[in-house]
Amino acid sequence: DAGVTQSPTHLIKTRGQHVTLRCSPISGHKSVSWYQQVLGQGPQFIFQYYEKEERGRGNFPDRFSARQFPNYSSELNVNALLLGDSALYLCASSLGRRSYGYTFGSGTRLTVV
Amino acid sequence: GIQVEQSPPDLILQEGANSTLRCNFSDSVNNLQWFHQNPWGQLINLFYIPSGTKQNGRLSATTVATERYSLLYISSSQTTDSGVYFCAVEGPRAAGNKLTFGGGTRVLVKP
Numbered sequence: 001d002a003g004v005t006q007s008p009t010h011l012i013k014t015r016g017q018h019v020t021l022r023c024s025p026i027s028g029h030k031s032v033s034w035y036q037q038v039l040g041q042g043p044q045f046i047f048q049y050y051e052k053e054e055r056g057r058g059n060f061p062d063r064f065s066a067r068q069f070p071n072y073s074s075e076l077n078v079n080a081l082l083l084g085d086s087a088l089y090l091c092a093s094s095l096g097r098r099s100y101g102y103t104f105g106s107g108t109r110l111t112v113v
Numbered sequence: 114g115i116q117v118e119q120s121p122p123d124l125i126l127q128e129g130a131n132s133t134l135r136c137n138f139s140d141s142v143n144n145l146q147w148f149h150q151n152p153w154g155q156l157i158n159l160f161y162i163p164s165g166t167k168q169n170g171r172l173s174a175t176t177v178a179t180e181r182y183s184l185l186y187i188s189s190s191q192t193t194d195s196g197v198y199f200c201a202v203e204g205p206r207a208a209g210n211k212l213t214f215g216g217g218t219r220v221l222v223k224p
Contacts, residue, residue, distance in 0.1 A: 033211065042199055042214030043156070056210045088154050092212070101146060101161035102201075102212060107154045 004093045004105035021076040023091030032074040033092040086112045115140045115204040119215035134185040136200030144203035190222045
């Protein structure tokens with residue numbers, strides 16, 4: 001079985017641009033969460049989606065948005081990119097709204113120049 | 114929100130040595146996981162352990178939920194154990210559906 005898949009693996013963008021990151025959860029998992037990890041720190045929660053609805057949001061500006069599709073895959077969108085948005089973006093998949101454990105993808109490494 | 118503290122922040126081991134990593138958390142938890150992050154950034158789930166003790170090969174973990182701490186034991190360490198170990202918790206329902214991570218323990222195992 002495929003694990004959590006994320007695309008792209010690496011991305012370089014210019015300040016002010018927009019970026020879309022994609023995530024496919026483990027088959028049968030209905031919940032997708034997004035995390036941002038800057039160098040040297042632990043991941044920080046951005047969003048959780050369950051059954052296509054937003055179920056949680058971290059302390060991130062409105063430039064960050066996300067959605068979940070009927071097949072439970074998800075997109076994370078970031079507008080008006082700043083240098084400080086450079087980070088590893090991780091997607092986590094879990095079976096239900098309250099987890100029985102989260103499984104993470106390999107991440108998308110975003111560099112903003 | 115819930116606070117998660119890990120110690121030590123850095124650990125250097127000689128291959129074959131044993132070690133204990135600690136995770137303290139500030140509130141009751143519904144979920145606690147230990148992860149190993151490899152040099153490529155992949156977070157690998159080691160244990161889902163909101164309470165009790167589990168073992169997987171050379172690794173074992175114990176969570177004492179009533180005292181709000183968890184321990185990860187690495188025995189007979191190998192160079193492939195190098196990386197960053199994170200403890201992450203999911204707090205009470207009112208706190209939302211999210212994992213809160215500690216700052217991590219950076220482990221270097223020397224041959």
